[in-house]
Amino acid sequence: EAAVTQSPRNKVTVTGGNVTLSCRQTNSHNYMYWYRQDTGHGLRLIHYSYGAGNLQIGDVPDGYKATRTTQEDFFLLLELASPSQTSLYFCASSRVNQDTQYFGPGTRLLVL
């Protein structure tokens, strides 16, 4: 079974703070995704990547940067956090785009 881990699991920061969310998958998947989940909106795609060094813009990218350093590691960066970015963040990976996505346990971020 695919293994996707995220860190930290919970994070509290202040408005204007700098936050990095980390994701690692150990199943040699090509695709990795960052989503945010908010009540009433389901899962919204922030950024995704189909390989090391590749980055694609998702549907709600404003205020977020991402970097895929290796096939295993995908990072989400919030350089000037705002309260509107308070959310539950999921990372996911898949072998190819039309394939099962395996989700990490999520990171709950609170921006005060």
Place this chain on the structure above:
Amino acid sequence: QQQVRQSPQSLTVWEGETAILNCSYEDSTFDYFPWYWQFPRESPALLIAIRPVSNKKEDGRFTIFFNKREKKLSLHITDSQPGDSATYFCAATPGTGGYKVVFGSGTRLLVSP
């Protein structure tokens, strides 16, 4: 612009009844439709998926019905069990020229014993 729509937002059925969850989409290039379910305080996980070459996909008590002409899908859960209580997400992926998955906003299902 919401490319994948789900209805109802929430649904309550009695144990043993059939729950019907609806999904519609706009982009005709979508050709892979997975359904994910998410239990409280857990991550989404794949439940069942369909490609438009079929108009029906079954997996035990879970069946997807697909209408390509109307761009609609529905997930039928027969003999619903309390353990089926979860949020169900319909999603869609284009076949060519795109890599991302578009999720609907979800249907929260409660099965009462």
